[in-house]
């Protein structure tokens with residue numbers, strides 16, 4: 224065994240030639256150096272082939288090449304003579320380079336310069352920040368009685384919860400509610416309340432985890448100001464969350480508003496701002512809590528006079544990973560800027576055209592706590608207690624991110640400028656790193672059925688008629704397929720109903736079947752997609768919730784966040800290409816601890832990909848393979864054949880309403896394709 228010795232400039236000046244260790248070390252160093260030189264030369268050649276080299280650099284390069292002989296290092300010629308690394312012989316280097324590199328060889332002892340804060344921040348950005356890498360793990364079965372003092376909920380709110388059937392807090396609520404309610408009474412007003420990222424499975428109760436504490440904290444307020452803003456990706460979700468807030472706000476004076484692109488802009492304005500002639504930022508807010516989609520929100524920030532986010536106490540980004548992946552993601556920058564309060568918001572002048580007074584100071588909300596505090600001692604309210612005017616204005620806003628598949632992309636997280644963040648993750652503590660990303664409800668059973676494309680509708684019908692399904696969602700890959708499948712199943716059910724009434728299948732009247740209303744079917748089916756008006760969608764959801772519609776055939780519009788508590792089964796008619804989408808779709812069942820089943824119909828050629836996707840997510844062993852023997856489908860085949868003919872008839876001989884539908888389909892297909900591309904991009908970024 225030879226000894227490795229320190230090699231430094233001093234020992235180099237007085238080399239001990241008798242020391243074989245040092246000789247070896249010298250050789251090693253020189254070989255390393257030659258290799259390094261070779262690779263840098265190769266790299267140089269590669270780069271010069273593509274990159275325009277500045278003239279100066281070109282000249283240096285030429286000089287080196289012209290005088291190459293003079294630049295052969297003495298040590299290199301020695302090595303050449305010894306036959307070491309013959310393949311390096313064609314390389315020649317300037318001597319100065321050797322000297323420069325000598326100190327960096329085999330046993331370097333270089334003093335590391337201290338990282339500047341900027342460098343440290345940049346390094347941090349490259350990897351997952353520590354707080355995100357080490358979540359606070361909450362076991363899914365942790366619960367707490369709703370009136371337990373640790374939650375800090377008032378008697379009034381506890382009573383309201385009980386009236387609405389909430390007696391215990393779920394795990395995510397047990398963890399998050401005390402953090403938010405307690406921060407209200409922090410005695411140290413110089414400390415920011417701290418932002419929170421929450422990842423918890425679908426249906427685990429994330430909505431109430433922010434609804435209850437927001438109501439609790441804000442119900443102490445005296446004047447109406449916009450203090451809580453909840454941002455969601457779709458209109459349907461905005462409506463759903465608004466309804467939840469309204470239900471729990473009952474009995475308080477809190478006012479809840481919602482803005483989406485659904486209604487006229489002026490209607491929105493009238494709903495949220497009392498007076499937009501007289502400039503008093505926020506002074507005339509009509510709402511305490513606003514729920515919005517990002518697009519319409521930005522419109523209000525830019526175009527609605529007196530609409531301000533300066534009073535915000537809570538900023539909630541629900542379905543955060545979806546929102547942060549939106550292609551029009553700069554909404555976030557606008558929102559964060561708009562939250563900047565008072566005299567530091569000079570930049571708002573340029574961005575939003577804020578009016579300035581004669582001293583070049585932006586005209587402020589005359590009752591803004593922050594502004595008044597600059598001139599006089601102002602009484603603190605419970606709500607303003609935690610507000611800390613600091614260099615970064617948005618520090619006194621508590622930001623909360625919620626998702627079942629929270630992004631761990633550091634760049635996205637950085638864009639939120641989180642302050643003292645905590646990451647709370649609801650999952651079994653023995654879960655692996657992969658599973659942290661995709662935690663599914665434990666009450667969910669998952670199955671896959673490998674089948675041919677032509678048998679898929681029959682398999683759906685077989686499941687519906689044999690698997691004791693009372694309320695199901697069936698996901699297709701596009702709006703168009705949702706419509707076609709819904710029509711086909713409706714026709715089948717109408718004909719099936721007729722055969723049930725013991726009319727011979729030969730007597731089935733196709734026209735009658737086509738015109739029959741869905742109520743006459745054995746299983747009532749409806750389509751739910753972005754093709755339908757908001758009003759129609761609302762009605763369909765109502766019917767579904769009442770049990771009047773048993774099967775909803777839908778596009779991915781409903782895949783995220785929608786809470787339909789009756790759903791006992793999810794069918795993936797077309798399997799999703801991304802795991803994230805799979806998680807959200809199957810998460811429409813098995814909610815709030817109830818049981819639920821998910822069936823994925825996988826076409827033979829998709830099977831490998833689908834299995835690969837599940838294995839990559841560490842989820843393969845959770846999905847059971849079931850086989851449906853073709854003979855089991857036989858009893859359905861006769862009626863199915865007839866309904867198929869009726870369906871073809873329906874598609875090829877368009878009645879006026881069908882013609883309208885076909886026109887709609889081609890329009891919506893075009894739009895859907897465009898959207899699909901954006902969505903695919905977004906999802907791909909996440910995967």
Ligand SMILES: Nc1ncnc2c1ncn2[C@@H]1O[C@H](COP(=O)(O)OP(=O)(O)OP(=O)(O)O)[C@@H](O)[C@H]1O
Pocket residue numbers: 388389390391392393396423424425426427428429430431626627783784785786788810814815
């Ligand atoms: N403490 C509770 N007790 C009983 N039911 C609850 C409780 N908390 C929430 N729920 C119910 O559980 C269902 C799912 O809740 P919620 O929609 O908030 O889930 P989620 O975690 O947001 O799911 P997703 O990720 O799919 O959006 C809702 O119907 C809700 O009313």
